[in-house]
Amino acid sequence: MVRKDPDTETPVDEAFRPTLTWMANEIAAGRAPQAANVPPCSAETWDVITGILEDYGETLVPLPEAAWETSVSQWYGERWKVLVDLHTVAEGRSDLVMDVDIIETEAGFEYTLHLVYVP
Incomplete structure (x- = not known):
């Protein structure tokens, strides 16, 4: 759960990480x-x-395993908002995050990519 x-x-959560x-x-x-549980973002x-x-x-x-030490999520009533810290060749952990919403469905979880940006 x-x-x-x-x-x-x-x-x-570990359930979201793969x-x-x-x-x-x-x-x-x-x-x-x-993918089946990741609808395409718009062009x-x-x-x-x-x-x-x-x-x-x-x-x-x-994405290295170390990303989970700093990445965060929060429940917003009907969805989780997740910010995953991205890594680069030169910097290791960068200032960039992947912003994803996750909803619970009968089939499991559905992941919607909103943006990659520097917060």
Whole structure:
């Protein structure tokens, strides 16, 4: 059971980590993540994400296990808002985050990528 605490930002639940890792790795590989439980983001959103990554000027790397030490989630009544700290070749942990909403469905969890940005 994933924690639903609207008052506290918490570490990202273990149940979410495999899909979020896959999503971050897809972005690092230059692909918009899309799967049965990850609806495609719009072409406009993907263009914004790729523009932000180009402007940032660093190369993303596959998400390391260390990302879970600083990434956070919070319950907002009907969804979890998750911010995953992304890593780059030059910096290790970067200022970039992957912003994802997660909802609970009958089939499990559905992940919606909103943006990758510097908060």
